Amino acid sequence: MDGARLPGTSTDDADQIVAHVDMDCFYAACERLREPALEGEPLVVGMGFQPGKRHGAVATASYEARKYGVDSAMAITEALERLPRKIDAVDDPDLDVAEAGYYRPVDMAFYESVSEDARSILHDRADVVREVSIDEAYLDVTGETEWESARQWARSLKDRIEDSVGVTASVGVAPTMSAAKVASDHDKPDGLVVIEPGEVRSFFADLPVEKVHGVGPVTAAELGDLSIETAGDLAAADPDVLEDRFGERGLEIYRYARGEDSREVTPRGRPKSLSRESAFTEATSERSEIADRVRSLASSVADRARSKDALYQTISIKVVTPPFDVYTRARSLPGPIDRPALVEDVALELLTEFDDERVRKVGVRVSNLSFTEGEQASLSGFELDPNDSNALEPPEGQSTLAATEWGDDGDDERADLSAGQTTLDEF
Numbered sequence: 001m002d003g004a005r006l007p008g009t010s011t012d013d014a015d016q017i018v019a020h021v022d023m024d025c026f027y028a029a030c031e032r033l034r035e036p037a038l039e040g041e042p043l044v045v046g047m048g049f050q051p052g053k054r055h056g057a058v059a060t061a062s063y064e065a066r067k068y069g070v071d072s073a074m075a076i077t078e079a080l081e082r083l084p085r086k087i088d089a090v091d092d093p094d095l096d097v098a099e100a101g102y103y104r105p106v107d108m109a110f111y112e113s114v115s116e117d118a119r120s121i122l123h124d125r126a127d128v129v130r131e132v133s134i135d136e137a138y139l140d141v142t143g144e145t146e147w148e149s150a151r152q153w154a155r156s157l158k159d160r161i162e163d164s165v166g167v168t169a170s171v172g173v174a175p176t177m178s179a180a181k182v183a184s185d186h187d188k189p190d191g192l193v194v195i196e197p198g199e200v201r202s203f204f205a206d207l208p209v210e211k212v213h214g215v216g217p218v219t220a221a222e223l224g225d226l227s228i229e230t231a232g233d234l235a236a237a238d239p240d241v242l243e244d245r246f247g248e249r250g251l252e253i254y255r256y257a258r259g260e261d262s263r264e265v266t267p268r269g270r271p272k273s274l275s276r277e278s279a280f281t282e283a284t285s286e287r288s289e290i291a292d293r294v295r296s297l298a299s300s301v302a303d304r305a306r307s308k309d310a311l312y313q314t315i316s317i318k319v320v321t322p323p324f325d326v327y328t329r330a331r332s333l334p335g336p337i338d339r340p341a342l343v344e345d346v347a348l349e350l351l352t353e354f355d356d357e358r359v360r361k362v363g364v365r366v367s368n369l370s371f372t373e374g375e376q377a378s379l380s381g382f383e384l385d386p387n388d389s390n391a392l393e394p395p396e397g398q399s400t401l402a403a404t405e406w407g408d409d410g411d412d413e414r415a416d417l418s419a420g421q422t423t424l425d426e427f
């Protein structure tokens with residue numbers, strides 16, 4: 001689309017629903033999986049730490065251990081002063097066993113396997129997942145939920161991670177990546193915080209300025225010199241002063257404090273699907289208006305696929321009817337193609353099922369992507385014969401996907417709705 005705006009689409013916050021997921025005291029939570037007796041106990045996981053030794057640094061501490069002042073990156077010697085080992089306390093009359101904890105060495109291979117299990121749930125629950133670290137990811141859940149049901153959506157994600165992986169995650173949902181990260185951190189552990197569009201600034205107002213994404217302790221101290229103590233102070237500060245002092249980064253943290261963050265969640269690596277959706281200002285039953293919108297979305301998605309040299313085998317639509325019922329319908333073709341006219345035809349055909357519905361939002365997606373060059377040559381069999389009503393039928397064994405399967409094909413790349421938008425790297 002070259003950044004062109006579709007009618008009825010906008011780039012404001014309300015367009016994107018971002019979830020940020022961060023596991024609680026992750027390495028410690030993993031240790032508790034295989035040693036359930038550590039549940040509820042102060043537990044320190046040390047890097048370069050060997051049982052009985054005192055060197056190394058703290059990778060993480062359970063929340064019980066954090067109460068003793070033990071935290072990530074602290075030297076083990078210091079951690080041991082604050083929280084002695086149980087085993088030492090038993091033999092030392094000067095130490096209190098009740099005020100002691102457990103220490104375990106890092107076992108990355110095990111934590112990676114737990115992380116893998118958790119990540120597969122994230123990919124199952126969201127179109128677009130940007131994995132940031134072993135225990136942290138951003139999800140674009142715009143296609144999975146509406147604001148009204150975002151809390152339940154996040155709750156069910158948390159429950160699923162806890163039930164099937166056995167660790168707890170904190171989840172934040174917000175209109176931007178930076179606000180979603182603040183939200184997931186806000187009520188840790190086992191947190192669930194939703195910040196709706198328009199609420200970011202009021203939510204941020206009294207938070208200490210170092211909670212703003214991109215503000216570390218050093219920047220926070222420098223901001224303190226400018227009497228900027230809270231995120232609200234930063235949002236109300238003079239951007240010129242911030243730019244003078246911190247350069248472009250000063251403007252960036254200013255924008256984040258104001259809830260402005262145009263980054264879209266993008267997966268690392270190749271997308272598994274491409275989609276684009278658009279809401280009507282008001283729910284409509286005007287067939288031609290809905291069909292026009294679907295046509296625009298179809299051509300936009302097909303353009304995008306072509307620009308990425310992606311062939312697609314499945315074409316889907318999403319229809320949201322009032323109040324917030326989300327339906328998806330998909331059709332799979334016998335092989336991968338790049339044929340914009342077919343995306344439009346299939347999307348419109350799928351849309352006919354909703355001819356009697358009022359519609360508040362529509363979306364078009366291509367998935368089952370392949371990037372292999374040269375496959376087009378074998379596609380002559382997929383020409384659409386307008387006289388053949390079966391031409392669009394799914395091949396045997398492939399049926400229309402159920403509503404809940406929208407997004408089940410892993411990484412998705414949503415269309416970039418604004419011109420000249422750039423995606424910043426993680427901090």
Ligand code: TTP
Nearest residue numbers: 022023024025026027028059060072073135188
């Ligand atoms: P974090 O998510 O920062 O920390 P955490 O999951 O332990 O605790 P929280 O509940 O606050 O999210 O980091 C994830 C893992 O990365 C952590 O379990 C251990 C590792 N890690 C280090 O090894 N060194 C560090 O300095 C930090 C911060 C984390």
Ligand code: MG
Nearest residue numbers: 022023024135
């Ligand atoms: Mg964590």
